[in-house]
């Protein structure tokens with residue numbers, strides 16, 4: 159037995175106090191961390207500054223921005239108009255330059271003169287004020303989707319009073335673009351509907367928009383503007399939704415009320431121009447079916463300094479795949495991008511097939527008129543052509559090149575090609591009965607300039623000889 163074994167405790171005296179102070183230190187650090195986390199949590203649930211009251215119809219986004227700087231600063235990023243993706247982005251893509259067929263398809267309507275890709279919300283007033291599609295007869299209703307000052311004007315003048323005015327009445331007076339007030343109640347910041355046309359469209363379908371869920375509101379705020387519409391009695395903004403949201407339902411509605419946007423200069427067909435049925439197209443797609451909202455992809459959450467907020471840089475989600483898609487889809491960003499472009503390219507190719515058939519159908523109709531076939535005989539093929547063109551345009555005019563509902567878009571393009579070819583077949587029979595067996599001489603519309611010259615000749619009543 160040695161001494162050492164008899165020593166009960168060889169630990170030096172200083173160890174006890176050190177352990178005590180170390181543990182005390184760790185406890186202090188942990189509580190500081192906990193406090194910091196709680197503070198951050200608290201910061202996210204409350205704005206970073208003391209809230210200033212916002213006036214009921216405050217149109218100035220900068221004023222709202224004092225209370226909500228993160229949302230305002232990201233909103234301001236919609237100023238960037240240089241972004242591009244294969245089929246989208248915010249740069250001013252010139253649709254007519256890229257696709258001269260559309261000059262012919264819109265012949266007799268201002269869309270054959272100017273038609274550009276949409277930019278960010280920041281530009282909405284600038285762009286409407288400078289488009290060649292506006293003239294001194296344009297009604298004030300055209301402001302509805304362009305400015306956050308419209309709700310105030312409607313409150314002042316009444317919706318009808320506002321609609322009865324001219325666009326030019328408000329030039330210089332309406333200066334603020336799309337803004338906070340369009341989607342938010344200034345007192346509570348809850349999402350809200352400020353455009354009566356959407357409310358009325360719900361009512362026309364026997365639905366009450368005030369019963370919409372929070373998740374539905376994250377799409378419905380967009381549906382105030384990103385929809386198909388027409389002006390009832392030339393000026394009252396109306397969505398043609400009474401029979402439903404599909405192109406076929408709208409066509410039935412437009413036929414019932416005998417509505418036409420323009421008479422086609424080449425074929426004299428009464429045409430309905432589709433606007434941008436983004437919400438309607440989205441509604442038939444897989445994401446709507448699964449309850450994913452516009453805001454989930456176009457206004458995803460973003461984190462900055464521990465604060466989670468909604469990104470107000472509304473843009474193509476392909477420019478922000480990590481936040482927009484990858485939260486739900488665990489594929490690589492590259493894969494997601496390729497998948498979207500794959501879907502879009504297929505829709506694009508089908509769209510061109512429909513355009514080729516439609517353009518020829520318009521020229522065939524003109525040839526039939528030149529052969530002296532009476533209008534009464536052309537009424538049926540014109541109706542077929544009207545429907546075929548609207549189905550194509552529902553797809554072409556809606557944003558996203560078919561991504562929002564690829565299967566529905568492909569169905570419509572299939573029906574559009576079929577309708578255009580049926581029109582051509584009916585006309586070929588009428589021409590054959592007159593002893594004309596050969597195809598018309600189609601003019602060269604392969605560039606924008608050539609297509610414009612042909613379109614203008616027809617508009618001026620100088621038809622190009624097709625027989």
Ligand code: HEC
Pocket residue numbers: 243244245246247248377380381384436437438440445446450451452453454455456473474475476498557558559561562
């Ligand atoms: C599942 C995600 C998703 C949802 C939900 C969604 N979108 Fe999109 N959206 C996209 C993608 C992807 C594109 C294609 C972007 C591109 O081609 O660069 C797109 C394109 C667009 C564009 C054209 C943008 C551009 O730069 O070309 C608009 C406008 C648009 N969507 C509006 C809407 C509206 C309004 C809704 C709701 C009614 C909606 N989207 C719902 C994913 C979505």
Ligand code: HEC
Pocket residue numbers: 219222223226229230233336337338339340341342347349376379380453457466467468469470
């Ligand atoms: C086109 C519609 C739209 C516009 C315009 C808009 N917002 Fe939003 N905002 C939303 C949506 C959608 C949400 C998400 C709301 C939700 O899910 O509860 C949101 C959320 C918010 C929130 C809640 C906190 C957060 O970040 O999620 C604040 C604050 C806010 N927005 C401020 C603003 C301000 C300031 C402006 C103007 C600069 C503005 N918004 C413009 C649609 C819009």
Ligand code: HEC
Pocket residue numbers: 246247248275276277278279281282283285286302303304305336340376379380381382383384452453456457472473474
């Ligand atoms: C008050 C009407 C209005 C509302 C509400 C609105 N938009 Fe827009 N949006 C427009 C107009 C007008 C443009 C085209 C602006 C231009 O080109 O000057 C546009 C453009 C866009 C673009 C194209 C920008 C780009 O970079 O490609 C996208 C994407 C878009 N909106 C998505 C949405 C989404 C998503 C919502 C709902 C959260 C929404 N918008 C709500 C009117 C509106």
Ligand code: HEC
Pocket residue numbers: 444445448450454455475476482483484485486487494497498
């Ligand atoms: C909030 C979740 C969510 C977000 C965000 C989201 N998706 Fe989806 N996505 C879904 C769900 C759910 C489905 C249906 C899949 C299923 O049920 O099998 C789906 C389906 C798809 C499909 C298959 C479509 C088909 O017809 O088979 C593609 C492609 C797709 N998403 C792309 C995208 C892209 C691109 C984005 C971003 C712009 C995106 N998604 C954003 C949830 C989401």
